[in-house]
Amino acid sequence: MNPKEKQFKKAYEANFTKVMRLCMGYVEGENAMARDLTQEVFVKVWESMHKFRGESSFDTWIYRIAINTCLLNLRKNKPFVKNYKVEEVTALEIPEPETDKAQMLKQMYACINKLSETNRAIILLELEGMPQKSIAEVMGIRHEAVRTRIHRIKNELTKCIQDG
C-alpha cells in the first residue's frame, strides 16, 4: 500500500460512519442506498485528495464532498420516493414491532426529508455536532446566517416530530 492509499484508508475508516449517517438523512434511512452513496463519496474523496490544501479541516472537507454528492444524487432521483415493488409486499410479511427509538428515528427521517435542501444539510451537520463556524464553511454561507437558521430549523424539526 503506497502512502496515498494508506492516508485514504485511514480517512475512510475514521469517517465512514459519519458520512453514512449524513447520507441516511438524504435517503430517509434506507441503509443500502446510503451505503451506496457513502461509497460514491469516498470515490470522490480519493479523486480529490491531491487537491486538499488544508485550508479547512479534513472533516469539513469530507462533509462538503458528502453533501455535494448527495445533492448530485438528489438531482438524479428527485423527489426521493421509496421504491417498493408490489410483489415484495406479501401477506406473509409480518413487520417486527418497532421500538420507541426506531419509531422516533423513522419520524426524524421523515421530518428531515420535509426540510428545504439547505436546511436539511444544515441540520444534518448540526446533528453531527459540528461547530456552527464549520457548518458555515461547508455551506458557503455566513456564520450569523447559520446561527439564526439553526434555531429556526431545530424548532421546525422538533415540532414536526412532536406532531407525528
Place this chain on the structure above:
Amino acid sequence: MVDFNALQSQWKNQKNLEPGDDDYELVTKRLKQLRQDQWITKLVLFGTLVVLAFFFIYVSAFKNSTMTIGLSLMMGSLALRILIEFYSTKKLKSIGTFVSVHVFKAKLVNYYKARTKTHYVVSPLIVMAYIAGFMMMLPLFKMNLSPGFYLYIVISAIVVLLVLGAFILKKVRQELRDLKTLQQLE
C-alpha cells in the same frame, strides 16, 4: 416536549452504520471501473476519428469536390457532436465536490445552462450540417448504387435520424429537468 439534545443523542447512536467487510473493496472496485471507463471513452473517441479519416481516404472522397464537401459535413458534424459530449462529461467531472455547497450548486446550474445553449443552438446546426452533407451525397449514391440499395440508404438514413432525434430530445428534456430541480433547491 421533544428535546433536541435527545434527538441528537439518538441520531448519533444509530445502529448498522459501520463499514461492512466488503465496503472498502467496493470503493476500490468503483475506482478501478472509473479508470477503465475513462480509457474506454478515450479509445472510442480516438477510434471513431480514425475510422472516419480512413473511410474518407478509402473512398477517395478528395477526388470529387461535391463528395469532399458532403462527406466532410457528415463526418465533421458527427465528430463535433462526439467532441462536445466528451468535453461536457469532462467539464462536469471537473466541478470539484470539495467546494462549498453554495459554490457547487452555482457551478452545477452554470454547467446546465451551458448545456441548454448547446442543445438549442449548436445541436440543431450540427443536425442541419449532417442532413446537408447527406443531401449532397444523394446524387452520387444514385449514380453509383443499385436502385434497391439507394432506397435502402435513403430509408435507413431517415430512420436513424428519427431515432437519434428522439434520443437527443429525451436527453435534452432530462437535462432541462435537472436544471429546473437545481434552480428550485433552496
